[in-house]
Amino acid sequence: MTARTADLSDGHLPRPGRLSDVKGWFFTADQLLFDWFLARQEDRAEPGDLLELGAYLGKSAIFMGARLRPGDRFTVCDLFDSPAEDASNSKEMAKSYATLTRRAFEANYLAFHDELPEIVQGLSSSVAQHVEPGSCRFAHIDASHLYEHVHGDIVTVRDLLTPQGVVVLDDFRAEHCPGVAAATWQAVTGLALRPICITPTKFYGTWGDPAPVQAALLAWLTGREGVWHEVQEVNGAPLIRLSAKNAKEPAHPVSRHRTEAARDAAPAAAASSASSASGARTPARAAASRPAAARARRSPARRLAVNVLPPFITKAVVAARRRSAAR
The missing domain is CATH 3.40.50.150 (Vaccinia Virus protein VP39)
Structure with a gap:
């Protein structure tokens, strides 16, 4: 060979x-x-x-x-x-x-x-x-x-x-x-x-x-x-x-690409698990940890602007609200 x-x-x-x-x-x-x-x-x-x-x-x-x-x-x-x-x-x-x-x-x-x-x-x-x-x-x-x-x-x-x-x-x-x-x-x-x-x-x-x-x-x-x-x-x-229309295919052979992908994913999965166990705040966890009042601050008008209006108008509205809040 x-x-x-x-x-x-x-x-x-x-x-x-x-x-x-x-x-x-x-x-x-x-x-x-x-x-x-x-x-x-x-x-x-x-x-x-x-x-x-x-x-x-x-x-x-x-x-x-x-x-x-x-x-x-x-x-x-x-x-x-x-x-x-x-x-x-x-x-x-x-x-x-x-x-x-x-x-x-x-x-x-x-x-x-x-x-x-x-x-x-x-x-x-x-x-x-x-x-x-x-x-x-x-x-x-x-x-x-x-x-x-x-x-x-x-x-x-x-x-x-x-x-x-x-x-x-x-x-x-x-x-x-x-x-x-x-x-x-x-x-x-x-x-x-x-x-x-x-x-x-x-x-x-x-x-x-x-x-x-x-x-x-x-x-x-x-x-x-x-x-x-x-x-x-x-x-x-x-x-x-x-x-054998309803039979399962034999399990072998196994690709090295599949085993390498599993090996590469293992450290990332372990790190993610450790991070969760230690209380590290992922983006999803951070969002969930915000006070309910803070998450509720978006008015109906703002939610409409974010979802419907063009981005440059939305940005202008948001900037104006921030300036008003800072006064």
């Missing part, structure tokens, strides 16, 4: 205080499932690294990074602000990801983590040059929406996963990118990809045996508040379908 500290002084970059502040499409159901799959792999001491193809501004990568174990490698591959090599891909980048830059991704990621992942800036087809075959336990494909690219990414990831590794495909059912759906289900029928479950936006599968994973997932889902699920049969095999 590349050691890097976060530069928190650049006012031109966003300072996300929580994951929801990072722009992107990573919804509650998928946050819960990413967390469950990665935690299960950790509990079972399954070997392997993490991989993401297509990062946008880092929302899902930040989440995956929170489950990175010591010694694991996390590789993120994205074009970022590099030009695409074909016209159709360039058109899609310009339409959907015009604000995408590597610097924005790094700023967001470093708001939550001390080190950046291994970043491959380039086409997703180049990732095999940087990641060893059979080395990844979890891969998230969210790069191009074009059929030929998604198909290529699936084939590449198949070779990079461990035997029981899990692949997640984004936008497998979105109407604006039918190429993803075609590549996903073709992998099921023609490349032996075996479905585990689906959410409204993502497909989860494996080239290993999905049965133990599905059994464990169903046990976890049973009775879980805010999460709905059912089991359907697709291509002769069970498929879990779930949604």
Whole structure:
């Protein structure tokens, strides 16, 4: 991993205080499932690294990074602000990801983590040059929406996963990118990809045996508040379908900006509390401590002047009253 500290002084970059502040499409159901799959792999001491193809501004990568174990490698591959090599891909980048830059991704990621992942800036087809075959336990494909690219990414990831590794495909059912759906289900029928479950936006599968994973997932889902699920049969095999419209998002990861804000606020809150305890007069307390007669001195005419008349007339009226009172 590349050691890097976060530069928190650049006012031109966003300072996300929580994951929801990072722009992107990573919804509650998928946050819960990413967390469950990665935690299960950790509990079972399954070997392997993490991989993401297509990062946008880092929302899902930040989440995956929170489950990175010591010694694991996390590789993120994205074009970022590099030009695409074909016209159709360039058109899609310009339409959907015009604000995408590597610097924005790094700023967001470093708001939550001390080190950046291994970043491959380039086409997703180049990732095999940087990641060893059979080395990844979890891969998230969210790069191009074009059929030929998604198909290529699936084939590449198949070779990079461990035997029981899990692949997640984004936008497998979105109407604006039918190429993803075609590549996903073709992998099921023609490349032996075996479905585990689906959410409204993502497909989860494996080239290993999905049965133990599905059994464990169903046990976890049973009775879980805010999460709905059912089991359907697709291509002769069970498929879990779930949604989590009323569920709470996982509590992690936590932004360093949020913790720093809390740390900075603590001395001020303590000083305010001490000041109140010692009887120090804040503006509000000072106003409250004035004698009632003094607060009542404003006549109806003066209150009207303060609230209605232009400021320069009000000032003149007040000055005249002060001169009259001083005589």
